[in-house]
Amino acid sequence: MLILAYIILALVAIYLLIYLYKKNFSVKTQLEEFKRDWGSPKNSRYIDIDLIENYFLNTINESSQKLQLISDKIADDLYLNDIFKLIDRTTSRIGQQFLYARLRTIDKDQTDLVFLDKFADTITADEKLRLDTQMTLQLLEKNDSYYFQDLVYAKKIEAPEFMPIVYILSLLNVLCLIVSIFHPGFLLVFFGIFIINSGIHYWNKNKVSVHTSSLGEFLKAFETAKKLDADVKISSSFPETAALLKELTPLKRKMLGVKLDNMAEADTVMIGYMLFELLKIAFNVEIILFYSIIDSLRSKKEALKNLFKFIGTVDTAISIASLRHSWEGEYCKPVFNQENCMDITGVKHPLIVSCVPNDLDLQHKNLLLTGSNMSGKTTFIRSVGVNMVLGQTLFTCMAKKFSMPYSRIFSSITIADSLLEDKSYYFEEMRIIKNFIEESVSEEPCFFILDEIFKGTNTIERVSAGKAILSYLAKNNNFVFVSTHDTELNELLKTEYDHYHFSETIAEEELVFDHTIKKGPLKTRNAIRILEINNYPASVIADANATVDLMMKD
Structure with a gap:
């Protein structure tokens, strides 16, 4: 038995060493990529402009403080979508959406513009800060992060009319579980209610699946902002972020109780995740918490906007710094x-x-x-x-x-x-x-x-x-x-x-x-000269020149 215990401990130690080695290797590789790609456009051949511009489209109604929102007509005339693909050096999807919105928005007040320039200079002057920040922003590099802004701008979600029944079923199952300690027969009632709750659970999951992705991205965005704010240079530039994170902390804790598609990404947590899923089904935890979270989101709408803006501003500043590096000697500040x-x-x-x-x-x-x-x-x-x-x-x-x-x-x-x-x-x-x-x-x-x-x-x-x-x-x-x-x-x-x-x-x-x-x-009259080059008849050339002379006299 003792030998078996030693073998298990050895296997665990080997697993941890391999895990730490892979993680360290991955970090070093990513840092080298960030260094190598600094000042270069992204290599992605295709980007989904429709997803990227959603944040911009959702902010159109908040245009009271804007001098102008660049229209689609102007964007087409000036090839702004192609310009965006060239200048986009962001790491996160939030930063990418924020950068696009910046490109399509001229503010009445130049305060944010000047701040963005100053922070881009800070990033340029400190490579370690830039690399650490890019590594942190990687948490939001997957396409799911495009949906974080849906938390702020999604249409109001109403709870189903049968929510009182949900609360009653949850309470009944709690009572059944307690009473079954003394009367095991109540376990049958418990499992009967569990089946009913399963139907409610998966009905609700299907109904709100489009929203659960954005809820999961909030957790990622919160952790990203927390790590960014831990850096002294960033926190000194954004002094309001600490209070913002404190305000959103209760919302983060509440969200941890909801099943989110990205919580079970690692195989190592799959077993624990399945047990937690069964627990949520038994007591209707997910549906109760979901609509409680939705109510909280409404009250935290401005805080969520500021969280998005904080992350977006940091990432956009890095993108601007990278762009300026690639245009070295060919750019200026206006x-x-x-x-x-x-x-x-x-x-x-x-x-x-x-x-x-x-x-x-x-x-x-x-x-x-x-x-x-x-x-x-x-x-x-x-x-x-x-x-x-x-x-x-x-x-x-x-x-x-x-x-x-x-x-x-x-x-x-x-x-x-x-x-x-x-x-x-x-x-x-x-x-x-x-x-x-x-x-x-x-x-x-x-x-x-x-x-x-x-x-x-x-x-x-x-x-x-x-x-x-x-x-x-x-x-x-x-x-x-x-x-x-x-x-x-x-x-x-x-x-x-x-x-x-x-x-x-x-x-x-x-x-x-x-x-x-x-x-x-x-x-000059090169248009007529081009006719000569292309061997037009001499009479046509002479007639054209004579007409020009006549018109010039008039």
């Missing part, structure tokens, strides 16, 4: 001016590899941009628009210098006909620009981006309407960027707009684009 001026040096588009940097200086003037197709007009105005968003949401721009007014952003770049909705390009553009006009008179300055305004109409009406609308939008400290092929607008808008252009050259019968913005209006 300067927000009150003078309705824009001074930009070396701006690039984050999605374009080997993008040509460009400069722009506008002093109380707007931008009228001309140039041929493929010369870079639309890419440039998108570059400025994207960096306006990044500057006002993540305090980071892909430029050497980016001075701009803190403003709302609107765009009209990608517009399509809709046969299903019976909407033409022209009427869709009319609707969008009508909204611009309505927004342009607000107290806050607006930044309007327009690409090829009214290109679906004839030249005379297009130029006339374009001039009137562009002059109107330029009022009230607004900024307007418009790209166009209509050189007639240069003279008509010379008092309100500075003229810039993109151009190309023809070398060895090929078009060469330098993608560099230049001061002044476009004056």
Whole structure:
């Protein structure tokens, strides 16, 4: 017998040593991965934007403190979902959701933006802090953590009408168990009630299964926040977290009594878990606790929001620090001016590899941009628009210098006909620009981006309407960027707009684009030269040049 005991103890010791070795090896491996991947985009080929944006969609109704929520139209025009995939370096799913919401939200107050920048600098300066924090955030890296925000924003869940019967059955089984000590026959009654309770238990489990995942994620989020707050540098930056955790501790204790799908992930706890499950069925523990927790959640709604925000802010700051590391020498922090001026040096588009940097200086003037197709007009105005968003949401721009007014952003770049909705390009553009006009008179300055305004109409009406609308939008400290092929607008808008252009050259019968913005209006006739390169008839070329000369005289 003694030998058997020694063998068991030896096996237990071996198991523990193997477990500790694997755990230590896993930690070291993960730390090496975090070091190796610092400053690099994630390797995941597919991310579920629908799950990621749920938090953003749920916060739309809390927009009273927001200057602007970036609409789907603007997000599509500026390819913000692709931008998000590039800049997302978060570890947790909560951080990923929070980062996405930040990218789609411009706050009225810059306090949170400045705080985020300061904490990103703290992370950058302390590698150990960053690595320890990333290891802690790993607890929330699985997709189930996307559902934590459902605790705050889910629709109200009502308890079933037969809850009084549930309480009576639970009490009866307690009494049966006690009485059976003296009268074993009552065990039959106990098991009879157990069968009834089993039906109630699994009925309720099926009904609320969608919510139990989010309850389990709260426990993970709570533990993550607790570990994060244990670090002095983090707790000093978020002094309110200790009180927040204290407020949520009773809720955490209550949740431990509910069966959650992720509580039995390890084989070593399966037996204990099964015994606990039988106990919960016998006395209706889970259904009673579940609806008690739901009531508690309603009273702790703001605390849960703050818990999500705390974890999300920490993870987002790490993502920003990583992004800045990868853009080393190519990024700057924005300067927000009150003078309705824009001074930009070396701006690039984050999605374009080997993008040509460009400069722009506008002093109380707007931008009228001309140039041929493929010369870079639309890419440039998108570059400025994207960096306006990044500057006002993540305090980071892909430029050497980016001075701009803190403003709302609107765009009209990608517009399509809709046969299903019976909407033409022209009427869709009319609707969008009508909204611009309505927004342009607000107290806050607006930044309007327009690409090829009214290109679906004839030249005379297009130029006339374009001039009137562009002059109107330029009022009230607004900024307007418009790209166009209509050189007639240069003279008509010379008092309100500075003229810039993109151009190309023809070398060895090929078009060469330098993608560099230049001061002044476009004056070249390369469109006709391209006809020559493609061997159009000489008579067509001569006729085209003669028509241009005639129009220039007029």
